[in-house]
Amino acid sequence: MSFLIDGLQYANWSEKIFRQMRAGGVDAVHVTITYHETFRETVLIIEKWNRWFEQHPDVIFQGRTAADVQLARDTGRTAIFFGSQNPSCIEDDIGLVEVMHTLGLRFMQLTYNNQSLLASGCYEDEDTGLTRMGRQVVAEMNRVGLVVDMSHSGERSTFEAIEHSTRPITISHANPASWHAARRNKSDALLRALGKSGGFLGLSAYPHHLKDGGGCTLQSWCEMAALAVDLMGSQNVGIGTDLCQDQPDSIVEWMRVGRWTKAIDYGEGSADNAGFPAMPDWFHDNRDLAAIRAGLRAVGLDEATANGIMGDNWLAFFDKSFGAQDVSKKIRNAAE
Amino acid sequence: MSFLIDGLQYANWSEKIFRQMRAGGVDAVHVTITYHETFRETVLIIEKWNRWFEQHPDVIFQGRTAADVQLARDTGRTAIFFGSQNPSCIEDDIGLVEVMHTLGLRFMQLTYNNQSLLASGCYEDEDTGLTRMGRQVVAEMNRVGLVVDMSHSGERSTFEAIEHSTRPITISHANPASWHAARRNKSDALLRALGKSGGFLGLSAYPHHLKDGGGCTLQSWCEMAALAVDLMGSQNVGIGTDLCQDQPDSIVEWMRVGRWTKAIDYGEGSADNAGFPAMPDWFHDNRDLAAIRAGLRAVGLDEATANGIMGDNWLAFFDKSFGAQDVSKKIRNAAE
Incomplete structure (x- = not known):
């Protein structure tokens, strides 16, 4: 049996959901903890997670290394890995990259739809690629072991991140645009380049990214998963559901609008479909994840490929991505 | 040969000083990183330390556990353990206790001379003991493995911290008042209670704490060290020099005045002796530490006691103090 890992969720967290993770046998989840929040606001959210870890140690704990996924399996719990969907949490301060990594951040998107200090989002009219600070921050993220995530970035910015990063990057939650044309889905050319670089695609189950939506x-x-394997290679694809379980619609508005506009922006939605879209009937919560395996086999993927997509590929990616590159930590790790 | 550990320094850090630590064979130093700085300001200081760790990995690295002292010895480096001399870095937010511990803080004074949100400082007219928040924060510090340091606190507050804390506390840099009467030195009764509780005294070499000053x-x-052993027990005493090497006098003013007054406060100094006092001629920097051993033997302390004071006692204290008490981390540590 492979590991079971979801590479992106942003639920309205509760004990109910943590117990559904266990009921579903989920070993690890990359959770979004922050979007447009400042550093201090993000620390408040981490404090909230610390309380959940303290209150529910029988079901969840904070994941920091790939080995924590095995620990989760061994102790019957789910390892929670932190991610940010925008670089707001590092503000204009490259020193916060290492600080956030020390606090457990393992993924950070360079942009969320809009231009950031680092790169261009996928909704900007012009994509100008990595900024001066963007190149510096990518190098720093490489050094400390914080994964570059380009799910919400523009195509040129994503190509440049692949090129500039010395370690593989990810698109943690998106699908091939050749299967379903959507602003957030990615071109075949981009996915091929991503796979060739050792990068990773997490396949989304968010209706706006799906053919026929919900x-x-x-x-x-x-x-679609089989198509992604063809484009990327069988080792470079996993699941990144983008599950936003139990969230009120005010949250999707925060995700889209943050504090950057006084007007409304519908992102992938529209005025007459402004809220969270209804999920497909085969995926409502963490208890539905394991059943995807049979679906992958049914479309002809072999067992190893299916196992890879279900979690083994993410685990291998975690293993090569979360450790530091700098000398002192190498010395330290060697002696440990 | 014992370990060599200094339980308190606040130097104007530089590569020169880091290399003096190595020349002196110092395995570990508890360094003060923050006094009156807010959380965000303290994070900026941690960012500065992160750069030093990145630039000088051959001589220093960040210590987090007692095992890091052995690692320092094995790799010929000095492990740097962070401490705060005031609780300003946790502001009014108990959640920042765990966040600061995650960032590496291992000691925190509940007060620095003045009343804080947690307890009373040794310069207040009235010592009202632990506050409501103080009791909660001590319990949280116990839970995560952040050592309560009462060096600059009032006597009643210190007795109450000993009583309320479920783990041994420290006075990291002070001396017995029965040897030299000073506001910052501690009564025999207090030191006896501290020793009886398994608590720890770091002996200061700061002139204001010394008989005959510099x-x-x-x-x-x-x-004086032998007297402290009599009061506290041979396992409960170490070195905490309070070395403030290369600091300009503007720093001692910041330590004393922070932002709490528009006037001047001389703390242990005086108008005609406002700056840093001159150190004793036998202790100027980290290269002078090791010679204290012969001095301890010369006053009749046996080898094991001298070794304990030089570093072995601090190491044992680190070992029982820095780990978390909560269930999830226990599960995690057990499986590691």
């Missing part, structure tokens, strides 16, 4: 069948989704 | 001889200082 009506997308498991079979269609798994055919 | 004229104090090594022999006199070592006789």
Whole structure:
């Protein structure tokens, strides 16, 4: 049996959801903890997570290394890995990259839809690629072991991140645009380049990224997974559901609008479909994850490939991504 | 040969000083990183330390556990353990206790001379003991493994911290008042209670804490060490020099005045002796530490006791103090 890892969730966390993770046998989840929040606001959110870890040590704990996924399996719990969908948490301060990594951040998107200090988002009219600070921050993220995530970035910025980063990057939650054309889905050319660089794609189950939206069948989704394997290589694809369970619609508005506009922005939605979209009927919560395996086999993927997508590939990616590159930590790790 | 550990320094850090630590064979130093700085300001100081760790990995690294002292010895480096001399860095937010511990803080004074949100400082007219928040924060510090340091606190507050804390506390840099009467030195009754609780005293070489000030001889200082052993027990005493090497006098003013007054406060100094006092001629920098051993033997302390004071006692204290008490980390440590 492979590991079971979801590479992106942003739920309205509760004990109910943590117990659903256990009921679903989920070994690890990359959770979004912050979008547009400042450093101090992000620390407040980490404090909230610390309380959850303290209150529910029987079901969840904070993951920091790939070995924590095995520990989760061994102790019957789910390892929670922190991620940020925007670089707001590092403000204009490159020193916060290492500080956030020390606090457990393992993924950071360089942009969320808009231009950031680091790169261009996928909703900007012009994508100008990595900024001066963006190149410096990518190098620093490489050094400390914080994964560059380009899910919400523009295509040029993403190509430049692949090129500039000395370690593999990820698109943690998106799908091939050749399966379903959407602003957030990615071109075949980009996915091929990502796979070639050792980078990683987490396949989304968020309706706006799906052919037929919430009506997308498991079979269609798994055919898309097979397409992604063709584009990327069988080791470079996993799951990144983008599950936003139990969130009120005010949250999707915060995700889209933050504090950058006084107007409204619908992102992937629209005025008459402004809230969170209804999920496909085969995926409502963490208890539904394991059943994807049979769907992958049913579309003809072999067992090793299916196991890879279900979690083994993410685990290998975690293993090569979360450790530091700098000399002192190398000395330290060697002696440990 | 014992370990060599200094339980308190606040130097104007530089590569020169780091290399003096190595020349002196110092395995570990508890360094003060913050006094009156807010959380965000303290993080900026941690960022500065991160750069030093990155630039000088051959001589220093950040210590987090007692095992890091052995690692320092094995790799010929000095482990740097962070401490705060005031609780300003946790502001009014108990959640910052765990966050600061995650960032590496291992000691925190509940007060620095003045009343804080947690307890009373040794310069207040009234010592009202631990506050409501103080009791909660001590419990939280116990839970995560952040050592309560009462060096600059009032006597009643210190007795109450000993009583309320479920783990041994420290006075990291002070001396017995029965040897030299000074506001910052501690009564025999307090030191006896501290020793009885398993608590720890780091012996100061800061002139204001010394008989004859900067004229104090090594022999006199070592006789004081023997007195401390009599009061506290041979396992509960170490070195905490309070070395403020290379600091300009503007820094001692910041330590004393912070932002709490528009006037001037001389603390242990006076208008005609406002700056840093001159150190004893036998202790100027880290290269002078090792010679204290012979002084301890010369006043009649046996080898094991001298070794304990030089560093072995601090190491044992680190070992029982820096780990978390909560269930999830226990599960985690057990499986590691």
